[in-house]
Amino acid sequence: MKYDLPQRLSRIADADAVSTDTNALLAAVNISEQARTMVQHEVRYTANQIRTLADAMGDPEDADELYGALASLWLELRLQWQRHNDVANYDLMRHGEAKPIDLVRGSVSSYYVQRIESLLQPEQTQCLNIKALAIIDSLRQDFVSPAETV
Amino acid sequence: MSFVTPQFISQIPSVDRNVADAQPYGVVQVDDQGVIKLYNKWESELAGVPISTAEGSNFFTQVAACTNNRLVYGKFKDGVARNDLDTEFNYTFTYKMNPTNVRIRMLRHAPSGSNWVFVNRRDA
Numbered sequence: 458m459k460y461d462l463p464q465r466l467s468r469i470a471d472a473d474a475v476s477t478d479t480n481a482l483l484a485a486v487n488i489s490e491q492a493r494t495m496v497q498h499e500v501r502y503t504a505n506q507i508r509t510l511a512d513a514m515g516d517p518e519d520a521d522e523l524y525g526a527l528a529s530l531w532l533e534l535r536l537q538w539q540r541h542n543d544v545a546n547y548d549l550m551r552h553g554e555a556k557p558i559d560l561v562r563g564s565v566s567s568y569y570v571q572r573i574e575s576l577l578q579p580e581q582t583q584c585l586n587i588k589a590l591a592i593i594d595s596l597r598q599d600f601v602s603p604a605e606t607v
Numbered sequence: 608m609s610f611v612t613p614q615f616i617s618q619i620p621s622v623d624r625n626v627a628d629a630q631p632y633g634v635v636q637v638d639d640q641g642v643i644k645l646y647n648k649w650e651s652e653l654a655g656v657p658i659s660t661a662e663g664s665n666f667f668t669q670v671a672a673c674t675n676n677r678l679v680y681g682k683f684k685d686g687v688a689r690n691d692l693d694t695e696f697n698y699t700f701t702y703k704m705n706p707t708n709v710r711i712r713m714l715r716h717a718p719s720g721s722n723w724v725f726v727n728r729r730d731a
Contacts, residue, residue, distance in 0.1 A: 481705070482705055482706070485705035485706050485707075486706050538701070538702065539672075539675075541701065542672075542673050542676075542701055542702065543676055545699055545701065546673075546676070546678055546698055546699060547678065549697055549698065549699060550678055550696065550697075553697075555699050557706070560699055560701055560706035561706060563701030563702070563706070564701045564704065564705060564706055567701060567702045567703045567704075568703070570703070571703045586669070590668050590669075590675070593675070
């Protein structure tokens with residue numbers, strides 16, 4: 458089987474496709490022009506990071522390394538989504554509304570998570586989800602603030 | 608006033624798939640750990656998760672990852688531990704979807720020990 462992960466990875470970060478999909482996410486919320494520009498910049502930055510990764514490890518002998526890096530990237534974006542989700546919903550709970558930019562950032566992070574998963578086998582995705590949950594759960598338990606333990 | 612009618616609540620715990628699927632909002636029955644026992648059609652369509660995939664998976668950690676925090680899963684665990692849970696609140700879903708405003712009600716039916724999560728769309 459031909460090794461084409463770098464090409465497929467570059468495709469999921471295709472600037473035009475990502476831009477179109479981001480505009481659809483932005484259309485779902487009432488967001489300021491400044492926030493919209495900021496999100497579009499962040500989206501392009503992430504897409505560029507993905508293409509850089511694909512370019513850096515483009516040879517078949519780099520496959521193991523690239524899969525490992527892809528898993529790390531998935532985890533990074535999954536945790537990023539978790540943070541945006543928590544910020545938006547804590548804001549909603551405390552102040553009655555969530556900031557549109559946090560909502561879109563959450564959708565964008567998970568959009569990339571989903572794009573990366575399209576390159577993986579279901580059992581690889583399941584493995585990543587299990588590891589992400591384990592990390593989140595253990596960090597919650599292990600990093601209780603000193604004030605709360607008194 | 609809750610989007611879940613008292614008439615529907617009165618049918619708990621004998622809500623079957625047909626009754627659940629007939630509701631114009633999400634109906635999810637979970638065990639004390641959060642594992643899904645019943646997942647209705649409305650919820651499946653909102654989340655884009657097939658019923659066959661959802662049932663048997665953990666609602667809070669595997670199916671609705673947005674709810675895996677103290678605001679939702681924490682409330683659920685506390686309520687189950689107290690054998691007293693009936694709370695309704697606004698929430699937003701963003702995982703692999705457009706930002707979606709929802710209202711969530713979580714209810715424990717103490718006599719049967721069954722737990723229910725209801726989800727409805729709301730305007731921003």
